[in-house]
Amino acid sequence: MATNNNGPLILKYLRFKEVGGVVSLVAIFGIFGIMNPQFLSLGNLVTISTVAAELGLVTMGINLVMISGEFDLSVGSIFALTPIIFALLAKNGVPAILAVIIALAFAAGQGIVNGVVTTKGRIPSFITTLGTQWFWRGVVLAVTGGFPILLPSSGKFIAEIFGGRFGPNMRWSSLWFVGFTFLFYFILDWTRYGNWISASGGNPSVADAMGVESWKIKTSTFMISGLMAGLAGIATFARFRIVDPSLGVEMELQAITAAVIGGTLMTGGYGSAFGAFLGSIILASLNNGLILIGAPAYWYQAFVGIILVAAALSNIRIKKKLVGE
């Protein structure tokens, strides 16, 4: 189909965006697996999958926002506030299924607000969502008074749909994670909407000129990002059975890092669902692996910092070769 005489190495990246992620994942599993074979035990892999899923659901959403050329720093606060809304409603007699719908509707709705304020107000999304991050975290603290909120028994069944257990300690959140990965891949690669997302992020003026209303596209990705964060929060709620006011703090940085590891460009227009999937697993296994080899847990933060910069640099080098600037 295609013959090419421009830099074959770079083209390999293009055809296989996720190659960096795959290589890194194999390396991590190899290194940690040798240093502590417990790393590869079934029980541990299940543990990794649960953590990866909770982070990964958020990453899926934020990945879409980044491909459309924006940032969503508010996901961590929504991750905490959505299950809180669900719990408070369920505690006060609202049927659990209605409570979860309202909570998720809130999550999606505040995403729309993020989108409209950013696009119509012409405020950089970094700023808008930094503001909403703080605002909603403030609401979390005010509503909880600093104390954790318990999962009410009336809400258990619904919450467990998202994050309950099955089999040998596996959680439904892992399946949701895999499912959403395929869904987002499909959307990005096989629908008109996906094409418009890439265009809105790659060059919004061109997109607009060609009739794609980039502001609407971006707003929709914010909505999805909020929704995914809320969903992930409820799945996590099922596992912990309490929501602590500190839940989700700094999650947005991890999610962005996971997306960048997966090949998504910080400047927008380029990214993949499978890359985000791999990035989330990489972060989860990195944290877990460091613990298993006896490294102090705060090494994880240092490592994540290094990896974020390294991954972003390598993505930029790819972009430089692509766009030549």
Place this chain on the structure above:
Amino acid sequence: MSLLEAKGIKKSFGAVDALKGVDFRVEEGEVVGLLGDNGAGKSTLIKIIAGYYHHDEGHIFFDGKEVNFNTPRDSHNAGIEVVYQDLALVGLMPVWRNFFLGREVCKKVGPLKILNKHEMRNVSRQGLRGLGIEIPSVDQAVAFLSGGQRQTVAVGRGVHFGAKLLILDEPTAAVSVRETEAILSLIERVSEKGISVVLVAHNIYHVYRVATRFVVLDHGEKVADVSKDEVTPEDLIKIIAPPLN
């Protein structure tokens, strides 16, 4: 009846009067060279026609009707395509996705509408080939293409989707000799199909080769509107940059 008729166009940016009442006309099938030195107002005029700016005073008629373009989308829908080197295509996306951006071809699979990639690849390849444009692969990201190739893709897209007026801004700037030849002959072929072209450029000789009429702007005013048989390239140069006496 002209395809495009702009009357008395005035546009100011703060204290600067970019256009001071310009009349501009393009007939069907014409290639008009829009010339002038830097700051003459060429860029402003075509941006107004393309909908990026809105004129302060004046009227624009396209295809017989008065039009009011508020956004580039409006002019795009009316059948005007602008080919700026960086404003027509999304660099990170492949040729075929750019070709069909906003006009994607889908096929129904059950209840879902998914992209008909096969069709879009073929059509874009053939559409470009039909205009004599050879791109190594429609799967290549547009950023990989040379400046000249990018423009041909944008032109090809415009033609394929029935543009009535193409506006090219400095198409031969920063482009190799070979590609200059390719672009100029492409313009000739496009005009043979009855599509009008406005060509903004500094290189008089390039423009002279393909254009049938020349409009010269100077400091926001039209100072010449002549057909090819009335002037030579040297005459035009003298109009644009009168020798110091």
Place this chain on the structure above:
Amino acid sequence: MKKVLVILLVVLSSSLLLAEMNFYLVSHGGPADPFWGIVMKGMNDAAEKYGVNATYLGPVKYSLQTFVNNLNAAIAAKPDGLIVTITDVNAVEEPLKRAISSGIPVIAINVPDPRTGLDKIPYIAYIGNNEYLGGYNGAMYVLSQFTPKRAVIAIHEVGHAGMEMRAKGIMDALSPKGIPVEKLNITVDPSKGVSVLEGYLRKHPDTDMIFTLGPIGTLPAVTVVEDMGLEGKVKVSGFDLTEEMLKWIEEGKVLYTVDQQQYLQGYLAVEFLYFYKKYGLSPIGDVLTGPFIITKDNVGPVENSVKEGYR
């Protein structure tokens, strides 16, 4: 850079392989918190003495999620023993019960499982403070010094389970003597605390004892007594150990404070796990490292241990 990473990891893992036993201490407290720094010192000192490997896992910023994830990872590492703070029973119950039934011995420190009976997490023992006794013993010390006419308990975090236990201990010590004692919410804001206490003292001028439940509460109490010129007439008690608190005790502004000797929480936990794994020995019942009452009489030696990092 990858090479450096690999070398680092090899060095780390070789230390893991050489050690006889591997323990993990999973806590909700961060390694940067000086309180937990002392726990870590105890843990490391015992690990060195017995030739075992002990790793401290705490979230940099308080995060229950990170704490539980760390716990799950530590359990998956199949260690020889776990030391865990039972910060929230709901969150840690399931993984810990799983770990214990798979044969990993667990010792709880700093925060116990407050339940009794079959529901309680079957850890070997709890090593740490007893909040109720912290209140009770402290109040008993006060009674040994003088008999207050009226006492008030200044609470700066209403609803906190530990605080409520301390308050209950104080009240249980004083009420048999017929001494009226009330709880007062002074909030975490010291200026608000000052005005609330002032108002109370004016309303009940016969109050001569203010119990406080932490340095955040002690500050406004000491300030009010000074401002209203009531030194000597109204006495103040404290809780927990800080440099300021020790100074106040020396200066006679605070009667006593309660220390939970967290060094021992780290040290004894490692020691008990070692003996359990090696010889099957274990303590029966909880081991209290607090309340240790610090008064003017013993503040000297306490300061030395603070200087050397054991408190």
